[in-house]
Amino acid sequence: MSNELFQKLGGEAAVNAAVDVFYRRVLSDDRISDFFDDVDMERQAAKQKAFLTMAFGGPVHYTGADMRKGHAHLVARGLNDSHFDAVVDNLVAALQELNVPAELIAEVGAVCETTRNDVLGK
Amino acid sequence: MTQLHFNEATYQCEAGESVLDALTRQGVAVPYSCRSGVCQSCMMQSADANVPGAAQHGLKSTLQAQNYFLACACHPVEDMTVCLADSSDKLLQATVSAIRPLNNEIMCVGLDCPSLQDYRAGQFINLYRDAGFSRSYSLASVPSDSYLRLHVRRLPDGRMSNWIHDELKIGDNLYISAPLGSCFYLPGAEEQALLLIGTGSGLAPLMGILRDALNRQHAGEIHLYHGSRDTAGLYLVEELRELAAHYSNFHYTPCVSGGTATTGCQTGRAVDIALAEHPDLTGWRVFLCGNPNMVKSARKKAYLARAAMNDIYADAFVAAVN
Known part of the structure; x- marks a missing residue:
């Protein structure tokens, strides 16, 4: 969760480039698109941007409690590890599509991993 | 230090403090999530165009044009008058100046509203039959037209739409809200499809x-x-x-x-x-x-x-x- 990672990835411009590629993939993925179907897409896109900023090690300040509260309604609908994995898969694929070096993708994946238990309410 | 006017009360905003932090510190409930100027949960609106540019970063251009801003990213440089997004409740008097069917189910209603000169074509208003009973209708007119135009579709059990279709007549007075919504055209990017x-x-x-x-x-x-x-x-x-x-x-x-x-x-x-x-x-x-x-x-x-x-x-x- 270093600011260094955020700078290496290219900062906010990189988030802006990645968010559409990532979110289009999520919406097209039958494993998880239902979880994203009820919500206001515009608010959701802004939240995806906040999520990517965090995953890139950038300046957003979600706490574990924020993560639990924000996803509790989805956990109640059955959100589990397979869905979490699918979201990470899509993020990895989006970054590969944007030719991000593999070692940086691995770092982003590691940041995501630190949120797993809070997101899934474990 | 600057002052924030909100809901007819005044709150102090310390140097370096965001509007969100200042209001929540003083007990005002403002919805928020990321506190980093990204998620747009804490969107508010300023009465004046004195919003710092950084507080509008990432917002749709139609929202920027209406002085919407993100409270968590807003560090005021002068006193501001602010409200939560979409909490405008000022009512304007209007008179029916035209009414004609566009087809079997849609009526065009023309409204003369002298106090409403400035709106964006495509925004909507809430039309009041009486104080507690309103419905939203979009503006089909442009500000240079001589009156506002609404297209009212008759709904099977629609109390408002059936009243408009069956009883409303030229010369009737009613009340409408100020224009709302951010689905409208903005100039710039003239080549865009x-x-x-x-x-x-x-x-x-x-x-x-x-x-x-x-x-x-x-x-x-x-x-x-x-x-x-x-x-x-x-x-x-x-x-x-x-x-x-x-x-x-x-x-x-x-x-x-x-x-x-x-x-x-x-x-x-x-x-x-x-x-x-x-x-x-x-x-x-x-x-x-x-x-x-x-x-x-x-x-x-x-x-x-x-x-x-x-x-x-x-x-x-x-x-x-x-």
């Missing part, structure tokens, strides 16, 4: 947006797809064909989803026909108005067709519960 998709009386805001864009000499291609179940539900067909004949960059496609289309109409859902003809919306500006399910599905389809989220403007006509 515009895609307008509407169903039923969703044509109302699109008429305003279309005429506004043409009046402002929008140079890019403008494609309007108006959908209805049958040809009887289409309206303003001749007016739109005349506009298409007059402006070479404007293209009009009426669409009929059930039954057989007559000459000049396409058969199928408006959104499907539009996206079949324009599968790649990279760089387009998209306006979607009407049936909520259509708007929701069209928004997703337009985004997946590579329209940018900030270039998709939508107005879903959610039916009120009587």
